[in-house]
């Protein structure tokens with residue numbers, strides 16, 4: 001048990017949602033610009049609401065989080081639009097622009113060109129559905145709320161075959177708001193304890209392209225009829241357009257071969273996707289919903305960065321790979337801005353002897369493989385960062 005100073009403990013006014021119950025979605029916009037989602041226009045560099053609102057604001061004003069926020073804020077203000085959003089939008093645009101090339105290469109009868117087409121389409125699909133859906137779920141692709149919602153539906157539903165409502169709710173309102181809090185943001189949705197470790201880690205992820213729309217269908221019962229209908233249409237549009245293009249542009253001879261090609265392209269990065277999602281939180285301190293530490297301690301203890309990796313940096317985005325700590329502290333920043341503030345954040349945390357957790361992909365994989373039961377099957381123990389109950 002680790003005991004911590006009183007100042008590490010969270011106060012009720014700091015919390016996003018004390019009971020953890022998400023607000024009813026119906027009738028709300030996809031993003032609450034003054035809530036836990038993306039910030040209001042013009043306030044993109046301000047501290048998150050839990051630091052600045054409510055009775056605790058005075059006490060929080062000079063907190064570590066506020067001090068760090070000011071440092072990050074300065075960098076954001078000095079950054080151009082290109083740095084803040086342009087680079088990431090350009091990477092996504094480049095992914096879309098490679099799609100015609102991929103469809104063309106897939107029409108080739110030469111094995112190498114055909115394989116290159118698969119690779120190009122798989123990488124493009126990875127960038128669009130991992131980096132794109134993640135940034136879109138945070139509303140990071142536009143400063144306009146309406147465009148933010150449009151991009152969320154486009155990336156999550158049309159490209160990602162999932163429901164935008166559930167995706168945003170699970171990622172923003174639960175995972176980010178309640179990172180590593182037991183029963184709320186403890187990453188337990190990623191667990192499949194009935195699967196043996198080798199199946200879970202290396203085989204099951206390949207079924208993600210099939211499982212994702214099926215899980216989305218299961219979520220529709222909680223949607224209004226109009227929302228459910230929209231989601232079904234958007235998911236069908238995304239799946240069918242790729243299928244149609246493979247038959248009519250790439251010249252696939254049979255529906256089965258087109259579907260197999262779609263499965264291979266869509267599953268190309270699903271294994272690292274599952275790995276990254278579990279590596280960066282599970283096995284780290286977990287907190288009690290009633291006694292969780294302040295945000296800066298919650299995020300520095302409960303989040304881990306992987307090293308830079310050219311392939312994963314592009315496909316997943318810095319915020320999911322080597323800047324995950326920065327992303328959890330400042331979730332409104334784009335991938336490129338997370339990378340830009342990384343030296344500031346790491347220096348600040350290290351100077352104040354706060355954790356700045358980093359580990360390699362292979363090391364985490366080894367750890368999860370050898371301690372699979374402990375991490376992925378049994379319930380995680382509560383870390384007593386929160387002190388004596």
Ligand SMILES: [Zn+2]
Pocket residue numbers: 134138171176327331
């Ligand atoms: Zn995120």
